Amino acid sequence: MNNALTRVLLVEDDPTDAGLIRDALANAAGWAFHVEWVRKQATALERLGKAAVDVILLDLSLPDGQGLAVFDKISRAAPRALILVLSGANDEALARAAVERGASDYLAKGAVDAHWLPHALRYILDRKASQDAQRDSEEYFRAMSDASPLGIFVSDAQGNCVYTNAAYQKISGLDFEQTLGTNWSMAIHPDDRLRIVAEWRDAVRGQEAFQTEVRFMRKDGTIVWTRLNAAAMPDGPSSRGRVQTVEDITERKAADLELQLTREELFQEKERAQVTLNSIGDAVLCTDIAGKVTYLNLVAETMTGWSLAEALGQPLSDVFRIIDGATRQPADNPAQRAIAENRVVGLATDSVLIRRDGIESEIEDSSAPIHNRDGRVAGAVIVFHDVSESRAMAQKMAHLAQHDFLTGLPNRLLLTERFSRAIGQAQRHHKQVALLFLDMDYFKNINDSLGHVIGDQLLQSVAKRLGECIRTTDTVCRQGGDEFVILLAEIERQQDAAQVAEKLLAALLVPHRIAGNELHITLSIGISIYPDDGSTADAVMQNADTAMYYAKAKGRNNYQFFTPEMNTRAIQRLSVENNLRRALKHGEFELYYQPKIDIASGIMTGAEALIRWQDPTLGLIHPGQFVAIAEECGLIVPIGRWVLHEACRQVQAWLDFGLQAVPVSVNISALEFRHLKFLEGVASILQETGLAPRYLELELTESILMHEAEASAQVLEKLKAMGLQLAIDDFGTGYSSLSYLSRFPIDTLKIDQSFVRDIARNADDAAIVSAIIGMGKNLQQRVVAEGVESSEQLAFLKTQRCDEAQGFLFNHPLPAGDFSRLLGTRTLLSTPPA
Ligand SMILES: Nc1nc2c(ncn2[C@@H]2O[C@@H]3COP(=O)(O)O[C@H]4[C@@H](O)[C@H](n5cnc6c(=O)[nH]c(N)nc65)O[C@@H]4COP(=O)(O)O[C@H]3[C@H]2O)c(=O)[nH]1
Structure with a gap:
């Protein structure tokens, strides 16, 4: 600095004063001053406009300007120059006023000498340089601290704030002035204050740098998480104060919290998944x-x-x-x-x-x-x-769905499937498929009389035998009830099916031993062949069914091949049903009466009413041709009611006519007997016709009575209580339980004509008939032999002391008119048999 040239502008109108000053500066030892001298304010301003100077020595009394106005103009024109006012003896006050406005100092012109002036000038210049340096350094510090993202809080030894930077002000929400003089804990969240003060004290005691995380709370209530560092500013053994840096960690804290929550959620999620997966x-x-x-x-x-x-x-x-x-x-x-x-x-x-x-x-x-x-x-x-x-169950279910639960045989569903497959194969191999429709003869009798349990066992036994008669490629299926179907896949000729049918019939000849019973059962078999008898499974099945009916009609225990004529007769059957309805409506039925004779005396004891149908075109039709159809379609109920009514009406008419009428027996079918209003119907008919109940006998078959024997017994009791006679018809063909037989209130046993037919020739039949007669006697029941056609038969019956007989030997069933003539005679056996 000493060697640097100091540019001096001397603004002085007095040439003497100016000369003194210039000489003093020019001769200054060790310092180089370059002095330019101007006399007027205007010249000075012009000069300052051209280039900067370091020092202005300014007289405030100039020809073109006076006083402080001169100072103001010159200092505006040279803001960075050092201005020393030159004052005369009388204007020192003015010079001091100029110093207050920014002049660096003033020099009394009278005191200027060559030694002092350069020294004074240098001193003022050095002081200014040092002040400038300090100001610059403060500005640097301020700029630096304001640029820092860290908040800075500086406190004095008493703990009062002397400085805060922009970042601190932003964090605390206070401006610079608001922070000055405050205690550092002022902006701390009230909830953190106690903790922080305690930590602070410990740190101060241990003279340690202090570091913590703390919340700031702004006046508007917003919270800023910070990391706070505090360190003492040592001043020898004591401290001049402290500096705190405050870092805004709100975002990091939020991120930490989020992370913590995420971790917690993750943990819970994992836990949940674990529990779920294990449950x-x-x-x-x-x-x-x-x-x-x-x-x-x-x-x-x-x-x-x-x-x-x-x-x-x-x-x-x-x-x-x-x-x-x-x-x-x-x-x-x-x-x-x-x-x-x-x-x-x-x-x-x-x-x-x-x-x-x-x-x-x-x-x-x-x-x-x-x-x-x-x-x-x-x-x-x-x-x-x-x-x-579940696979085993599914297999079981599939088996159940396709098999009959009782016999384990394939059911209709599986048969249909196999049949379709067999048809496909037969087409490919140019073969035939036979379908055998089997129905067990009189199974119903066994089932009704011996009960379902034995009936079921018989079905199982039959199923087993059927299975033994066929090849593994064939299928035996239980169609339902007592019906079976056998599918013979790939046969060459019809004869193959016939052979199987014969084998089946033969296999059933051997009786079945079930629960101590020896049961005989036969089959009626209908055979239909694909493709000759039908092009679809349904058609073949239908035709086998039809053929089976023909086997039944042909006396059962045989097989029949389907023929197209059979269908015509099936259609006829349908027309019988329709005609029966018409017959009922138009009164085409008639009752015939067949007498019953007391064998010992030959006197008529009663008569059986037998229905006939007088068809307008076909003439007289016997019950064998329509009763079964009427039973199948339910028409037997109204028809039976008509029969009962007509029989009662007729007997009452004979009585009213003064004839010696006999009790009349009426056949009752199963459907009628089980009809809910049966008893009511009988009672109302008796009332309507006015017939005394003792003139009416009801004939019921064994199988009707044995089916639900308990319930049957109750109905019989009620009928008996009404005063009616009760007979068991066709006795010997069913499977009566002897214990029930003795409990039923039965008056008469009618021996089936099939036993009577051969009594003269067949020892077995004769034995059966005599056993039935003996049993009837023991049970105090009258025994009537049906179908007596010859005197040999009658003779045998007499020797066996059979009570009564009925048959062509005495009379065929007669129309009411003819029968009424018989009533006059009463004695039908002119000569009792020997
Ligand atoms: N071969 C032969 N037959 C004889 C002899 N004596 C009588 N008959 C016949 O044997 C059948 C006896 O009747 P059923 O066993 O009750 O058998 C009856 C009975 O079960 C049923 N039936 C007849 N009328 C009725 C009725 O009004 N209602 C019901 N539900 N069924 C009836 O129809 C069956 C047949 O009746 P019908 O054709 O009248 O046949 C009668 C009768 O004409 C004889 O010496 N030799």
């Missing part, structure tokens, strides 16, 4: 992309026999060993496929899992790829469950 019934197994096991839930542990700890990191193929149930070969690894194909894949349908201890279980389910955050496949999950039970 579901399915087994879950995970692998990484290399096929190493990463997870097993509890079910998977049980099913594989591996614990999670043991399985972790093991190859999937060791832990999850699956084979194809059908081939027993190792099955495809589903996880590998899910990873390779990046999609959900199902297991093969009959996969079998082999547990670690070798136990096998059938499993079912699927595998899906697991993706990482980038969407890339990172492994796979296999979900599987044991389907051994």
